[in-house]
Amino acid sequence: MQVSKMAAGLIGSEIIRIGNQVSEQVRQGANICNLTIGDFDSKIFPIPAGLTSGIIGAYQAGQTNYPPAAGMADLRQSVADFLKNRQGLVYSPNDILIAGGSRPLIYATYRALLDEGDRAIFPLPSWNNNHYCHLVGATPVAVATQPENNFMPTAADLAPHVAGANLLALCSPLNPTGTVFTKEGLEEICDLVIAENKRRGPDEKPLYILYDQIYWLLTFGQAKHFDPVSLRPELRDYVIYIDGTSKCFAATGVRVGYSFGPATIINKMKSILGHVGAWAPKAEQVATGKFLPQTDAVDEFLTSIKGRLQTSLTALFEGLKELKAQGYPVDAVAPAGAIYLTAKIDVLGRTAPDGTALTTTAELTSYLISEAKLALVPFSAFGSPASEPWFRASVGAETVESILAALPRLKAALDKLK
Numbered sequence: 001m002q003v004s005k006m007a008a009g010l011i012g013s014e015i016i017r018i019g020n021q022v023s024e025q026v027r028q029g030a031n032i033c034n035l036t037i038g039d040f041d042s043k044i045f046p047i048p049a050g051l052t053s054g055i056i057g058a059y060q061a062g063q064t065n066y067p068p069a070a071g072m073a074d075l076r077q078s079v080a081d082f083l084k085n086r087q088g089l090v091y092s093p094n095d096i097l098i099a100g101g102s103r104p105l106i107y108a109t110y111r112a113l114l115d116e117g118d119r120a121i122f123p124l125p126s127w128n129n130n131h132y133c134h135l136v137g138a139t140p141v142a143v144a145t146q147p148e149n150n151f152m153p154t155a156a157d158l159a160p161h162v163a164g165a166n167l168l169a170l171c172s173p174l175n176p177t178g179t180v181f182t183k184e185g186l187e188e189i190c191d192l193v194i195a196e197n198k199r200r201g202p203d204e205k206p207l208y209i210l211y212d213q214i215y216w217l218l219t220f221g222q223a224k225h226f227d228p229v230s231l232r233p234e235l236r237d238y239v240i241y242i243d244g245t246s247k248c249f250a251a252t253g254v255r256v257g258y259s260f261g262p263a264t265i266i267n268k269m270k271s272i273l274g275h276v277g278a279w280a281p282k283a284e285q286v287a288t289g290k291f292l293p294q295t296d297a298v299d300e301f302l303t304s305i306k307g308r309l310q311t312s313l314t315a316l317f318e319g320l321k322e323l324k325a326q327g328y329p330v331d332a333v334a335p336a337g338a339i340y341l342t343a344k345i346d347v348l349g350r351t352a353p354d355g356t357a358l359t360t361t362a363e364l365t366s367y368l369i370s371e372a373k374l375a376l377v378p379f380s381a382f383g384s385p386a387s388e389p390w391f392r393a394s395v396g397a398e399t400v401e402s403i404l405a406a407l408p409r410l411k412a413a414l415d416k417l418k
Helices: 014-027 051-059 073-087 102-113 130-136 153-163 183-198 233-238 265-276 283-293 295-325 361-372 400-415
Strands: 097-100 119-124 139-144 165-171 208-212 237-246 257-260 330-333 342-347 391-393
Touching: 014 361, 051 283, 073 097, 073 102, 073 257, 073 283, 097 102, 097 265, 102 130, 102 165, 102 208, 102 237, 102 257, 102 265, 119 130, 119 153, 130 139, 139 153, 153 183, 153 361, 165 183, 208 233, 233 237, 237 265, 257 265, 265 283, 295 330, 295 342, 295 400
Parallel strands: 119 139, 119 165, 165 208, 208 237
Antiparallel strands: 097 257, 237 257, 330 342, 342 391
16 A cells, blocks of 8 residues: 555654553553653543533533634633733734644644745754654754753754744743743844844745743743743744643643734634644533633642642652762753653663663663663653663653652662663
8 A cells, every 4th residue: 555755754653652562561460650651640630620610511511513613712812811911922812723732733833834845943852843844844953952951952052053944943841851941041042033034035934933832831949931922022923832721731631722823824724724623622612711711720720730740740850869869870850840850861881681782762761661660751752862861751640659669669770780
């Protein structure tokens, strides 16, 4: 059977492969601390009670037919008010597009802005940008980042690549690292984009920013969220935001995402997704539109989930730091946002007890699953080289107790290496 070149060239998800390995171990009776998937266990992190009752009520009220392709008007108004009140971003409801989570919106952004061969810049590591480039035929420009800058891209990293590029894909808090832009760091990138667009002639396509802030309400400690248009209002015509309720309300399966930006771009994205049919379920849209304006309920939920996520992230961070203090070749980056911790397990080149040489992070990942009953995702799943010993740990689907119990097993597994 012949398929398209695009379909033939698609790369399978490394995260799904690891997840299948974990599932097989669990099927055989293993108790694994699974820190792979960027999701929540609804028994540990249920969605807000008001959102649950709203969804049930909407279904009982018969809200089961097609919603408007661009999203329910009441929900788009609620989102506009939410953005204004929480972020100071003023966008018309007509400049907001609702979809079934953030993925269709990212795809629509790529599809609306890029022709085949156009260049899209994104940092390494980052989530799925290489795959979106493949889907639309764009040329990926992957820019390596450094642990010294918490794996966030800098203007200096990006500057050699902006000439001739048409899209800069950024995310903060960043999946997979759980780190954020500083105000100064993002300002420098914004100024770089402004200067590049001023340099271009009237017949040249601009350099746009895709700004994924799906985790922006989940920041911890002294970390603050910053966004391009708030810092540099002159970028308003060049920034497409990706946002939604999936992460901040632990509502990944509710599938309510939203995008906002310049009307000309958003309108084209509406047309693209109108043909694809990627809207969020109507009942969920109705319920979300009613829940977002409930300021006290939203604040109460966010305070609770942030505190619990930070407890889990801090427990893992401090556990790894304690192992480092004991002389083990591990480390971690302080968590700043999202549900992720960046962990370093620097044992590549060592040998497992069965004689297997651990030469790549994929092999090390398999070893940790079998010996430590601990599942992580290597940064190689996010485009980084398989020789770099960095991993993503996602804490939304495990309890603090499970995370703490995994640390002695990790220590024992490291002790077995030769």
